[in-house]
Amino acid sequence: xxxxxxxxxxxxxxxxxxxxxxxxxxxxxxxxxxxxxxxxxxxxxxxxxxxxxxxxxxxxxxxxxxxxxxxxxxxxxxxxxxxxxxxxxxxxxxxxxxxxxxxxxxxxxxxxxxxxxxxxxxxxxxxxxxxxxxxxxxxxxxxxxxxxxxxxxxxxxxxxxxxxxxxxxxxxxxxxxxxxxxxxxxxxxxxxxxxxxxxxxxxxxxxxxxxxxxxxxxxxxxxxxxxxxxxxxxxxxxxxxxxxxxxxxxxxxxxxxxxxxxxxxxxxxxxxxxxxxxxxxxxxxxx
Amino acid sequence: xxxxxxxxxxxxxxxxxxxxxxxxxxxxxxxxxxxxxxxxxxxxxxxxxxxxxxxxxxxxxxxxxxxxxxxxxxxxxxxxxxxxxxxxxxxxxxxxxxxxxxxxxxxxxxxxxxxxxxxxxxxxxxxxxxxxxxxxxxxxxxxxxxxxxxxxxxxxxxxxxxxxxxxxxxxxxxxxxxxxxxxxxxxxxxxxxxxxxxxxxxxxxxxxxxxxxxxxxxxxxxxxxxxxxxxxxxxxxxxxxxxxxxxxxxxxxxxxxxxxxxxxxxxxxxxxxxxxxxxxxxxxxxxxxxxxxxxxxxxxxxxxxxxxxxxxxxxxxxxxxxxxxxxxxxxxxxxxxxxxxxxxxxxxxxxxxxxxxxxxxxxxxxxxxxxxxxxxxxxxxxxxxxxxxxxxxxxxxxxxxxxxxxxxxxxxxxxxxxxxxxxxxxxxxxxxxxxxxxxxxxxxxxxxxxxxxxxxxxxxxxxxxxxxxxxxxxxxxxxxxxxxxxxxxxxxxxxxxxxxxxxxxxxxxxxxxxxxxxxxxxxxxxxxx
Numbered sequence: 001x002x003x004x005x006x007x008x009x010x011x012x013x014x015x016x017x018x019x020x021x022x023x024x025x026x027x028x029x030x031x032x033x034x035x036x037x038x039x040x041x042x043x044x045x046x047x048x049x050x051x052x053x054x055x056x057x058x059x060x061x062x063x064x065x066x067x068x069x070x071x072x073x074x075x076x077x078x079x080x081x082x083x084x085x086x087x088x089x090x091x092x093x094x095x096x097x098x099x100x101x102x103x104x105x106x107x108x109x110x111x112x113x114x115x116x117x118x119x120x121x122x123x124x125x126x127x128x129x130x131x132x133x134x135x136x137x138x139x140x141x142x143x144x145x146x147x148x149x150x151x152x153x154x155x156x157x158x159x160x161x162x163x164x165x166x167x168x169x170x171x172x173x174x175x176x177x178x179x180x181x182x183x184x185x186x187x188x189x190x191x192x193x194x195x196x197x198x199x200x201x202x203x204x205x206x207x208x209x210x211x212x213x214x215x216x217x218x219x220x221x222x223x224x225x226x227x228x229x230x231x232x233x234x235x236x237x238x239x240x241x242x243x244x245x246x247x248x249x250x251x252x253x254x255x256x257x258x259x260x261x262x263x264x265x266x267x268x269x270x271x272x273x274x275x276x277x278x279x280x281x282x283x284x285x286x287x
Numbered sequence: 288x289x290x291x292x293x294x295x296x297x298x299x300x301x302x303x304x305x306x307x308x309x310x311x312x313x314x315x316x317x318x319x320x321x322x323x324x325x326x327x328x329x330x331x332x333x334x335x336x337x338x339x340x341x342x343x344x345x346x347x348x349x350x351x352x353x354x355x356x357x358x359x360x361x362x363x364x365x366x367x368x369x370x371x372x373x374x375x376x377x378x379x380x381x382x383x384x385x386x387x388x389x390x391x392x393x394x395x396x397x398x399x400x401x402x403x404x405x406x407x408x409x410x411x412x413x414x415x416x417x418x419x420x421x422x423x424x425x426x427x428x429x430x431x432x433x434x435x436x437x438x439x440x441x442x443x444x445x446x447x448x449x450x451x452x453x454x455x456x457x458x459x460x461x462x463x464x465x466x467x468x469x470x471x472x473x474x475x476x477x478x479x480x481x482x483x484x485x486x487x488x489x490x491x492x493x494x495x496x497x498x499x500x501x502x503x504x505x506x507x508x509x510x511x512x513x514x515x516x517x518x519x520x521x522x523x524x525x526x527x528x529x530x531x532x533x534x535x536x537x538x539x540x541x542x543x544x545x546x547x548x549x550x551x552x553x554x555x556x557x558x559x560x561x562x563x564x565x566x567x568x569x570x571x572x573x574x575x576x577x578x579x580x581x582x583x584x585x586x587x588x589x590x591x592x593x594x595x596x597x598x599x600x601x602x603x604x605x606x607x608x609x610x611x612x613x614x615x616x617x618x619x620x621x622x623x624x625x626x627x628x629x630x631x632x633x634x635x636x637x638x639x640x641x642x643x644x645x646x647x648x649x650x651x652x653x654x655x656x657x658x659x660x661x662x663x664x665x666x667x668x669x670x671x672x673x674x675x676x677x678x679x680x681x682x683x684x685x686x687x688x689x690x691x692x693x694x695x696x697x698x699x700x701x702x703x704x705x706x707x708x709x710x711x712x713x714x715x716x717x718x719x720x721x722x723x724x725x726x727x728x729x730x731x732x733x734x735x736x737x738x739x740x741x742x743x744x745x746x747x748x749x750x751x752x753x754x755x756x757x758x759x760x761x762x763x764x765x766x767x768x769x770x771x772x773x774x775x776x777x778x779x780x781x782x783x784x785x786x787x788x789x790x791x792x793x794x795x796x797x798x799x800x801x802x803x804x805x806x807x808x809x810x811x812x813x814x815x816x
Contacts (some may be wrong), residue, residue, distance in 0.1 A: 175651035184668035
């Protein structure tokens, strides 16, 4: 118990000293809070049209203005945050849940045919441009948030599989793994009990990066009309809808654009910060 | 006048003092041995002299090399001195050389940096330096790459580039620790001849007392940042005036007390005609894979409570054999029988009779688990019979007590322990399921001499009390001699000699055994000679 207590403040102190971590964490929490807020409260119904009050600028009633149908942009941004986060979260979840076990398995069977098959299958997925496959999937199964999740998720699998395998391979040569083998533990047990806890840092850092990429990918799919379908708002779709009106109401493009930029920036900074914190070699000396 | 005289050298990192009032001097044509245990400040002293202290470290005092104070020099001035006036040889020859440059280029580099010589002249000079280091041009042309050479030959290349410009002072920091005994003996002879013939001063840093006694003219004994004893080597070791020197000396030649009556009886391990092959990549694209026989027709047995040593140089197949006995690798031929049952990697009942302790006290534990989880890991081999809950904890505590640790230590993490304590925990982990045989693979090699003596005592006591047998694998003949009853000498995958330890050491039969024993540094021989 003492060790735990003495260790955790060290991590926290380092966390609070890392500028990237603090800024990233603040930005990320704002987005997550916005998404959570939309579950219980939005200033207006995001789908309610109010044609007489369309294309209004930033006012006290409509903080971010209204779009061409008179819908409240602030409400749409809040609900859009929810769409982005849910899509990216599940997509990264798919990547971790399938990719990590595959990587652990490949590392446990390193040098065998199975390892080779897993690696080549990863190469195969990597060989296709992610967006192209996403377009293909939505073309076959129809557009929608679920298909967007699947499409983005598939491309997270090889990322986590490779990362896990590489990190696990270096651990497999450690003496404590040898000791576990002498204790009669088989490869799957060693993978779960010794390898996984020791590579968790790496996976957490990579998850934040993949999460931001997932949000970007969702926005891109929604922008070309292959993401969430109307009337569910999505930042990418808001961008696409505002395209023809950029001259008339530039804030309609700027606001969802800024939301995407700040979220991705926040998650990347968070990932950077986490890496600094977890990496004992960088210690607290940086920043 | 001294070549180098260091006086009142203090080094601090932040507020922590690292070196306190270190004073030593090196004469031309003489060897100063600096000895001490890890953390004594030996390497730090060398780095301070070279002006290579880590960032944040501050040095004061004086280090006068031929009238000029090295500590007062700027980094730019030190760059012209390093390599030209002071050469340095580090511990690890594998990483000290650039793998993509030929050995000639690497030696020539020092010459090019410090003299205006043309590339061609530098290469000719490099040839000469390599020849001085014992790599003649006929056998080792300068266009060889480091991977073409063995560890000892690589260390010669490092030495060649250190002495290329005939520096007045050479600093060698544990230069032979990574080498086999026979190679070590040759490299030591090379150092001696360089000092004698070229009049260089040599600072030789080591933890190995026997080694330094045979080489050094003068000696400085360091402990926690201070020099505690020094003088002419013979006198220091003959008189043993300082208690710490005496303590080091006794720990180095320590022989644990054992009860000879307990050994023998039914064999716990019988190895018969075991062979182990490693696959090599095929020579042709679709050709059959080649094979390398690492263990070749090895047979021996270990009786109950018997301690058997396995010695040989790196690559002789010692560790491969150990892995096969532990059931980690499958053998290609022969049989391994443990306590009457043939070893089968899925048979837990047999595997639980053999446990292991490895060399590296820092790498052999999962850093994220507590000691109670670490120590009870072998319970996995007991399957459903494994103790749980309170009994499990009790067993963990009992195992820690057996190896002389505190019961309260079960809740700590491994990073809270020193190297010697970790090796005790490793032994506790091996003992917890009451095995018949423990394989100790270089288990004391990474420990300081005084800690090593304690661990050897513990092992001897456990062997007597619990009638456990050991297979003690080591390259350190002194340790093998101290703790084993019988010894096996392995060379190129075969056992070339076997017999009672005292007899083998007194009258070795096989030429290879003789070579090994002659090459091993020995305190008594060095002091008698």
